Amino acid sequence: MKILFAAYDPQPERWTDLIAAQLPDAEIIVWQAGLPPTGADYALVWQPSEALFEQERSLRAVFNLGAGIDGLLRLPNLPRDIPVVRLEDAGMSVQMAEYVAYHVVGASRDMDLYRQQQAEQRWKIHRPIKRSEWPVGVLGLGHIGKRVARTLAALDYPVHGWARSEHALDGVQSHAGQAGLDTFLSATRVLINTLPLTDDTRDLIDYRLLSRLQPNAVVINVGRGEHLVDDDLIRALAEGQVTRAVLDVFRQEPLPADHPFWRTPGITITPHISARTLRDATVEQICTKIGALEAGAPVSGVVDVQRGY
Numbered sequence: 001m002k003i004l005f006a007a008y009d010p011q012p013e014r015w016t017d018l019i020a021a022q023l024p025d026a027e028i029i030v031w032q033a034g035l036p037p038t039g040a041d042y043a044l045v046w047q048p049s050e051a052l053f054e055q056e057r058s059l060r061a062v063f064n065l066g067a068g069i070d071g072l073l074r075l076p077n078l079p080r081d082i083p084v085v086r087l088e089d090a091g092m093s094v095q096m097a098e099y100v101a102y103h104v105v106g107a108s109r110d111m112d113l114y115r116q117q118q119a120e121q122r123w124k125i126h127r128p129i130k131r132s133e134w135p136v137g138v139l140g141l142g143h144i145g146k147r148v149a150r151t152l153a154a155l156d157y158p159v160h161g162w163a164r165s166e167h168a169l170d171g172v173q174s175h176a177g178q179a180g181l182d183t184f185l186s187a188t189r190v191l192i193n194t195l196p197l198t199d200d201t202r203d204l205i206d207y208r209l210l211s212r213l214q215p216n217a218v219v220i221n222v223g224r225g226e227h228l229v230d231d232d233l234i235r236a237l238a239e240g241q242v243t244r245a246v247l248d249v250f251r252q253e254p255l256p257a258d259h260p261f262w263r264t265p266g267i268t269i270t271p272h273i274s275a276r277t278l279r280d281a282t283v284e285q286i287c288t289k290i291g292a293l294e295a296g297a298p299v300s301g302v303v304d305v306q307r308g309y
């Protein structure tokens with residue numbers, strides 16, 4: 001069995017050694033542009049080039065080294081007749097949950113203010129948090145969205161969730177589809193985006209949507225940069241409808257040095273680190289699935305390429 005590893009990593013052996021340990025009989029090849037066709041059976045990819053699918057014609061499955069497959073769906077020649085499998089959790093949802101919780105707690109507990117007071121050697125106590133004033137709304141209730149919603153519900157924040165279809169989740173009020181979007185937005189002060197990027201969700205977070213949130217809104221984007229209309233966020237911040245935005249993902253990454261987000265008051269920027277792909281958990285998950293496919297068994301996490309996630 002031949003396995004192709006096609007993801008940018010200056011030290012691909014950090015991956016290939018782990019794969020070899022799990023699948024000792026496999027031949028593991030690191031993809032390079034210009035390489036002759038390898039005849040690989042399986043490919044592990046992250047934002048591969050179109051050339052990969054041009055030349056690799058005997059693939060039996062493609063494994064995406066991340067949760068979001070938008071980087072793959074951009075390729076016109078992504079094979080449609082073999083399973084495309086995305087990463088399922090693999091240690092990502094807990095990281096997302098802690099990243100989001102950190103920012104929700106920080107905002108609702110006035111941590112910036114206390115930090116500022118410390119710098120001024122000032123001892124001043126502000127009124128305690130009223131959780132009813134910090135309702136959160138999670139866009140997207142996949143593995144990641146669910147974990148985020150549950151974590152915040154466990155901290156007693158009022159939590160709403162929105163997805164294409166209704167989801168039953170303890171402590172989370174679920175809203176579905178276009179019909180449910182209005183009630184979701186009007187119930188939400190802290191908007192958290194965990195949606196997959198599809199034609200339906202691109203540019204979803206625009207000025208109109210931001211205007212429908214509760215006053216003094218906070219936006220946390222851990223989905224994709226293309227979900228958010230950059231200028232609309234800047235306008236909503238300038239007008240005070242949104243008071244703070246935490247952005248981990250951007251239309252262009254790295255975020256260009258001249259992008260206005262760097263200088264917009266109220267924006268916190270992190271470089272796409274809210275949930276890192278963890279090598280051990282990822283390789284173990286994928287190798288287990290390769291074993292299942294080899295044995296003719298079904299695997300979970302197969303993407304509906306038409307639907308986009």
Ligand code: GLV
Nearest residue numbers: 065066067068069
């Ligand atoms: C990262 O952004 C991922 O999709 O896993």
